[in-house]
Structure formats: C-alpha cells, structure tokens
Amino acid sequence: MQSRNDAAASVSTQAPKTEHAVISTFDLFSIGIGPSSSHTCGPLRAARIFVNDVIESGVHEQIHSLKITLYGSLALTGKGHMTDMAICWGLQGVDPEDMSVDVATLPAKFDSVVDTKHIEIRSGDIAKVVKFDIENDINWRMDKALPRHPNAMQLSVFSDNGDLLATNTFYSIGGGFVVHDNTEITENVFYKSIKKDTVDKSRREVQVLNDDGGVASNAVTQPHKDVPYPFHTGDELLALCQKHNLTIAQIVYNNELTWYTPEEIDAKLSSIWKAMDDSILTGISASDEYLPGPMKVKKRGKMLYNRLQSGLYRGIPSPSPVNSTSLAQHSKLHGDVTHPLPPIPPRRNNEVKSIDFIMCYAIAVMEANACASRLVTSPTMGSAGVLPSVLKYYLEFLSHDQHNDIRQFLLTSAAVGMLIRRGATISAAEGGCMAEIGSATSMAAAGFTALNGGSTKEILQAAECGIEHFLGVTCDIPHGLVQVPCIERNYLGAVKAICAAQLALSTGGDHVVSFDESIKAMRETAALMSTQLKETSLAGLATSVKIPVSVPEC
Structure with a gap:
C-alpha cells in the first residue's frame, strides 16, 4: 500500500528469474x-487485503x-462478472x-x-462507515490496461478534505490469486492469504536465479526449506x-505435510470435495x-438430472426391416x-449414459456459478465444472474406496495445476479459455x-493430451457473462479429460509431445x-451473438 508520501511511480524493469x-x-x-475467479474472487480478496x-x-x-478504478479486462467484462459487487463484499469483510x-x-x-451511497469497510471486529457512491466512485477504464497484468484495479481512500490517505494497485492473476505493486520480486505469489504474516515463510519466500541458473548474489530469501x-x-x-517410488498424489501429500498435519490435510480435502x-x-x-x-439462457441442469432419474434410457429400437409406415407413425x-x-x-x-451424467454434473455446477453461488476454484471459477x-461420475459409478479416491484425484490434479500455474497461466485474460478450461481438462x-x-508417465501424458487439444481456444464471452460458451465447454472439457485418460492408459503413455513441451x-x-x-x-x-436490447437484465 502506498501512502501519499511514497513515490508516485517507479520504473518497471524485467523481473529476474x-x-x-x-x-x-x-x-x-x-x-x-x-x-x-479472476474477476470476482480476486477483486473480493484484493479489497479485503486493502482494508x-x-x-x-x-x-x-x-x-x-x-x-476505485478498474482497468483492462476487469473493466471490459466486470459488469457481467459482478466485479463491482465482489469488491463491495470484500470491503465489507465477507469471507467466502x-x-x-x-x-x-x-x-x-x-x-x-x-441505496445509501455509503459502505462499512471491515476487517475482523474493526469497521468504519465511509462515503462510497458506486455510480460515481468506480471508474471503469475500458480504454486502458496496465502493463503488469490485464486484470488491474486501484483502490484509494481519502480524508474529509480530499487528501489521499492510502492507495494500492492490485492485479488479479487468475484462480483468485492477487498481487499488488509492492509485491516483491522475491516473493512467491502462489499463496492466498489476507494477512501475509499468517503464511509460512517457506511458502512466501523464493530464490532469485541468475540467467545461468545460479542463485543471485543479492538473494536473501530461503528456498524450499522444509x-x-x-x-x-x-x-x-x-x-x-x-x-522415491512414490505416486504423484503421494509426492503432493508429503509436501503438504510441511504445513499441515495428516488430519488437517484430510479435513481440507474433504471440505473441498463437499463444496x-x-x-x-x-x-x-x-x-x-x-x-x-x-x-435469457435457460437452465438445463435440473431438467437433465430429472431425465436421468426418469428411466428414459431404455432406447427406442428401430423396426426391422425399416418401413415408411412405421416411421411415419413416429411423432x-x-x-x-x-x-x-x-x-x-x-x-x-x-452405452453412452456416462456422458449424460457428466453433462448433467458439469452443467449444474456452471449454472450455479453463473448465479454467484459458492464453488471451488478448480483451478478457476470459469472452469469449475x-x-x-469427472470425480462425481467416478465416485458414483466406479469407485471402491471413495475416501481414498477423493484424495488421490484432488492431489494428482493439483500437481498438474501447479505446473500449469507456474509454467504458463490459468488466467483467461492472459491465455483465453485455453488457460481456464484447458487447464482444468488437463x-x-x-x-x-x-x-x-x-503410471506417472501415463498420468502426465493424459495431462498433456488434455491441454494440447485446448491450445489457442479463446475466451469471447458475450456481455461479459460466464454462460456462453462457458457452461457447455465445461462439459466438453470433462468428456475430453476422460478421453485423454483412456488414450494414455491404452497406449502406455507414449506420445510425441511431452507435458513440459x-x-x-x-x-x-x-x-x-x-x-x-x-x-x-x-x-x-x-x-x-446479438442480445435483444428490449430484454431487461435480471
């Protein structure tokens, strides 16, 4: 956070590795x-950090x-993503x-x-009512994007005589992660916390590397200590x-033991799956x-679920031989x-009933998402279905040990998400839908x-197949709403994930393109x-997609 006595700006230089x-x-x-996650969860978290x-x-x-000033993608699609609402909730101290x-x-x-043109900003038990006219005090800068990241927002507070008391610029970098102008180059941005001091130092601090891969002489931070x-x-x-003769899930689990007890890990994984x-x-x-x-996108999740429960999957056999008389009788x-x-x-x-269940589950999640329900960033909200x-289908129809399967699935998929987050991006403002549903599919x-x-080789090859066939997929949502094509694309991503897994399992993980490539x-x-x-x-x-101007917003 910058005070009025801080330098107005600093020269941006390329960050070291x-x-x-x-x-x-x-x-x-x-x-x-x-x-x-980037336009709702991130701004909400940024507002909480600022307060x-x-x-x-x-x-x-x-x-x-x-x-408040919103820049770039946050301004262009913020209305449809409820960014203004999320910021208010964050200022009010809402913890999702x-x-x-x-x-x-x-x-x-x-x-x-x-209505009141005032807001109670809150952090814990401390609160303060301040003047805040949403219509006039949020500036939507659709014409300007800041160089550090397309999703930028600046929050500023003033005294009663108009003096600037404090300001900070935040960047929502995808998946609900946020950084700000004072985030150090040597700071690991891959943690989510309102108060930095509550985060274990081994998760906050990183090494700065020279171009040759050696530790920089000015590095004062600790690497992966524990x-x-x-x-x-x-x-x-x-x-x-x-x-070490360990599975991917076991590797991730052992790393989590650095910060959590086995009981805490189990409880957190159970909480994630429950959500x-x-x-x-x-x-x-x-x-x-x-x-x-x-x-006016019509909801389909409930209808799909009801059809799955109604016994309509008996099939309608064709008469043999087929004749025009019997066909003509079909309404x-x-x-x-x-x-x-x-x-x-x-x-x-x-034979493809499994696809119908996956379709129902994915569409149901994304329709809940569109209505601002509580979900899990996996790795984003736009790809949360x-x-x-995929896991719901496996647990309901294939699992023999649900407790263990939940842990295996989430920890294995998390490892892939970590690699994508670190090596590329999970932000649609940086990489289109490839970064969101592509990452989730992988x-x-x-x-x-x-x-x-x-095997580990087969797992990584399935992950590669999942992302390879999403390369270049765009994020071009009409009216800034996470509805079209997001809802259906989540379902297609889920089916593609299973296809990628089946291919890897059937071919022993052999593939021309590696996961890292x-x-x-x-x-x-x-x-x-x-x-x-x-x-x-x-x-x-x-x-x-043309939206009728005569149709009022809900």
Whole structure:
C-alpha cells in the first residue's frame, strides 16, 4: 500500500528469474463465490487485503471516502462478472470460505451500498462507515490496461478534505490469486492469504536465479526449506516419483505435510470435495428457469438430472426391416419417410449414459456459478465444472474406496495445476479459455488416469493430451457473462479429460509431445493471442451473438 508520501511511480524493469515454492493444494483449490475467479474472487480478496492494510496502518479513522478504478479486462467484462459487487463484499469483510455466510444474502449487502451511497469497510471486529457512491466512485477504464497484468484495479481512500490517505494497485492473476505493486520480486505469489504474516515463510519466500541458473548474489530469501519434494516441471515430477517410488498424489501429500498435519490435510480435502458436490446439488436443485442477465439462457441442469432419474434410457429400437409406415407413425421424426435413405427415429443410447451424467454434473455446477453461488476454484471459477463432474461420475459409478479416491484425484490434479500455474497461466485474460478450461481438462485427465491405476508417465501424458487439444481456444464471452460458451465447454472439457485418460492408459503413455513441451507451447500461444479474444468481450462470440436490447437484465 502506498501512502501519499511514497513515490508516485517507479520504473518497471524485467523481473529476474525466480524459483517458486510448491503451490499448496489448498491455494490452488479454494472456496469462493462465482462467477469468476479472476474477476470476482480476486477483486473480493484484493479489497479485503486493502482494508486490512489500511486498518493496520492506523489511517482508517480518518477515511471519509473511497474510490476505485478498474482497468483492462476487469473493466471490459466486470459488469457481467459482478466485479463491482465482489469488491463491495470484500470491503465489507465477507469471507467466502466462511460456510456460515449465506451467499444468498450477499446481493442485498450490495444493494444497500447502492441505496445509501455509503459502505462499512471491515476487517475482523474493526469497521468504519465511509462515503462510497458506486455510480460515481468506480471508474471503469475500458480504454486502458496496465502493463503488469490485464486484470488491474486501484483502490484509494481519502480524508474529509480530499487528501489521499492510502492507495494500492492490485492485479488479479487468475484462480483468485492477487498481487499488488509492492509485491516483491522475491516473493512467491502462489499463496492466498489476507494477512501475509499468517503464511509460512517457506511458502512466501523464493530464490532469485541468475540467467545461468545460479542463485543471485543479492538473494536473501530461503528456498524450499522444509518441502521434501519440490518440482518445477513434469520431468522433475516424473524423476521424483521414480527415485522415491512414490505416486504423484503421494509426492503432493508429503509436501503438504510441511504445513499441515495428516488430519488437517484430510479435513481440507474433504471440505473441498463437499463444496464441489454441493455446487452440483445447487445446480440440479435450481427452481428459476433462466440464468441472470439479458441473454435469457435457460437452465438445463435440473431438467437433465430429472431425465436421468426418469428411466428414459431404455432406447427406442428401430423396426426391422425399416418401413415408411412405421416411421411415419413416429411423432418426433424429422425427415422425409419416403426417401430412399429413410430418417432415423429419436432414441437413447444406453452405452453412452456416462456422458449424460457428466453433462448433467458439469452443467449444474456452471449454472450455479453463473448465479454467484459458492464453488471451488478448480483451478478457476470459469472452469469449475470440469473436475467435479469427472470425480462425481467416478465416485458414483466406479469407485471402491471413495475416501481414498477423493484424495488421490484432488492431489494428482493439483500437481498438474501447479505446473500449469507456474509454467504458463490459468488466467483467461492472459491465455483465453485455453488457460481456464484447458487447464482444468488437463488436471481432470491426470486425476482420472490416477484413479484407474495409471503410471506417472501415463498420468502426465493424459495431462498433456488434455491441454494440447485446448491450445489457442479463446475466451469471447458475450456481455461479459460466464454462460456462453462457458457452461457447455465445461462439459466438453470433462468428456475430453476422460478421453485423454483412456488414450494414455491404452497406449502406455507414449506420445510425441511431452507435458513440459505442451506447457511451453501454451505459454507462447497465450502471448501471441489477440487481446480481443482474451476475456475482453471485444470479438468472437461476444460480438457475433446479438442480445435483444428490449430484454431487461435480471
């Protein structure tokens, strides 16, 4: 946080290479509020950090007013992503991981700020009511992106005579992770905490490396002091597993023991899965017909679930031989029954019922996400339907030990997410949908392969296949809403994850492209993609889909 006496700006230089500590599973998977991890969860967390810093600095009693500026992608799609609402919730001290908080009550908290033009900023038991007119005090800078990251937001507080008391610029870098202008180059950004001092030093501090890979002479931080199995590439992870005769899940589990007890790890993993499972239940239990927003997207999760329960999967056998008389009697037939190539009557195929369950689960989660429900960043909110749907299907129909399978799946997929987060990006503003659903598909493919007894080589190859076939996929959401094409693409990503796992298991993990090569390609592809196709709603479906102006927003 900068005070009014700090330098106004500093020259930006290229950051030296850093060797980041292993990301904790419980940073990668965190409970938040939809619809977006970078545009909802991140801004909410940034606002909480800002209020905490202001209160700790002792200037909160002097605050009279508050102003916020959103830049780049945050400004362009922030309305559809509920960014303004999330910031207000963060300023009010809302903790999404506090399960006692009823998320259904949060819109009313925002409405109160709109009506009163004041907000109670809070951190713990300390609170202060300040002037905040959302209409005038949030500046949406759609025309400007800051160089450090496309998702930037600046928060500033002022005294009653207009003097600047404190300001800080935050960057929401994907998956709910945030950094700010004072984040040190030598600081590991891959942890989520409102108060830095509560985070173990081995997760905060990193080494600064020279171009030749040696430790820089000015390095004063400690490397992975207590982490037994640090890994930074897929090849390193494979070598660790082979050297120590451990699975990927066991490697990650042992690293988590650096910070948590076995009981805490089990409790946290169970909590993550419960939140995932609850998000499916929320989606299939929805009573309203449409998703919020002007596109009037009809909800399908509940309908799909009801069909799965109604016994409609018996199939409709075709008469043999096929004749035009029997075809003509079919009420839902499409096509000319007198044609030499007769049309096929509608039927259900029991052999692919598994796909229908996965479809139902994934769509249910994403419809809950679109309604600002509580979900798990896996690794983002925009991709939050992939992993839960794959794991739910396995647990319900294939598992023989649900407790162990949950741990195996989440820890294995987390390792892949860590490597993608470190080697490329999970931010759609940086890498389009490739970074979100592509990453989730890769993670789910790895987890599903592990649950089927795959080797480390097969797991990494499934992960590679999952991301390889998402390279270059855009994020071009109409009206800034995480609905089209996000909801259906989560389902397709889940199916693709299972296909990638089956391929790896069937071929022994042999593949031309390695996991590390695919991550390098992902990073390079993200840099080459047009900004218009990276969560800005400026091209693609965002401009080709016409939204009726006569339809009021919900």
